[in-house]
Amino acid sequence: MLATLLIAAPAAAQTAYEAMAPLEPGTGVCPSGLCQPEGLQTFFTGLAMTEAGRRTRPVHVLQIGDSHTAGDRITGKLRVELQQRFGRAGRGVLPPGVPYDGYAPFHVAVGSAGWVTEIAPLQPPAGTASPRVGLSGARSTGAGDAVMGFELEPGSEATGVGVCGRARGPGPGLAIEFRGTIQALDFNGGGPEAEVCRSMAFGGATNDVRLRPLGDGVVIDSVRLDGAGPGVVLSNLGRVGATLRDLAARDEGTVSAELEAWRPDLIVLAFGTNEGFDDAFEPAAYEALLRGQVARLRTLAPGVSIMILGAPDGQRSGVAGGCSADGVRAPPPSLALVRDVQGRVAADMGVAFWDWHGRMGGDCSADRLALRAEPYMRGDRVHFSSAGSDWIGGVLAGDLLGAYDAWKATGNTGSGGAE
Structure with missing residues (x-):
């Protein structure tokens, strides 16, 4: 058994999502949480073809990011929601x-x-x-x-x-x-x-x-675990402390071979928290880096949909007159600058943008979520609890599926033959 390999706790014990009292998400700057949904054309077409029985190859969602991605709690909820509707097509890349x-x-x-x-x-x-x-x-x-x-x-x-x-x-x-x-x-x-x-x-x-x-x-x-398609596969590749600079440093030949083999339909970029806690953050340099990485991914994975997850709210302790309930915590100033760059680049380059900050409740929402009777944030006011991950992952899934249903309602049902 794998127990002899010093494995993590059995996965089945980690993935039971329990019904919770609903908490309404915030409004934010994007209609229903998602700006530029037209940037998801490839992804939506794949889903529509799957629903119509005209696609056997899995629809592959690849999320790359920091600790929010590495923990797989938010992505785990998104995976469950997408696979419940469109079918389980494998665990994906690890x-x-x-x-x-x-x-x-x-x-x-x-x-x-x-x-x-x-x-x-x-x-x-x-x-x-x-x-x-x-x-x-x-x-x-x-x-x-x-x-x-x-x-x-x-x-x-x-x-x-x-x-x-x-x-x-x-x-x-x-x-x-x-x-x-x-x-x-x-x-x-x-x-x-x-x-x-x-x-x-x-x-x-x-x-x-x-x-x-x-x-x-x-x-x-990397290792990819395939399932019996059709359906959705969602891969999460995250690293605690990662920034967009880490993605930029990945070997070009290796990344090119991986993307050619994995054939993602949607790449989700989930960076920004660690940049936002960097007091030396330079918006102009970050904007050039973000534009470069979007262009790079489009070159290495032609036709792929791309979505940027805007940096969520987070709190730094030891701040006089902070917005938290105890008055000693507040978001670092660079977090808002990161979100501003992300939103502008996404709009300019035709990339989908999910307003994570707005959907979790806006400024200082990390503190409010941490003080709930059932906390949705951990004490650090940066990372989500298991319950909070389940909630915000469900909000993301709902926003994506809502945008997909609206796209279908306009008569878009996928084009071309079977795949």
């Missing part, structure tokens, strides 16, 4: 193994033994050398009897696996263990450092997948 202590994604338990995992440094200055990594921000190198395992909860079983990385030596490179069998996966590219993304179908569903290196020096950058 980092290679266990990237940090306490890693506990929803819908899957992960274990690793014998793999050496490297994490890219946070917010690297320009020109700083860092490990060659893809969008997960991590890589794992295996040798000998190393094993990496994934145990999926009922309803999220895998019917195939995709792996990105490189073998760095002769031979197949990887062994995939599933349904009581072991099969070799060719993991070699045009050279020992060439990034490859390979996949294998299982011929049936399994809840237990394991990866073993065949030879020393095998590198895994």
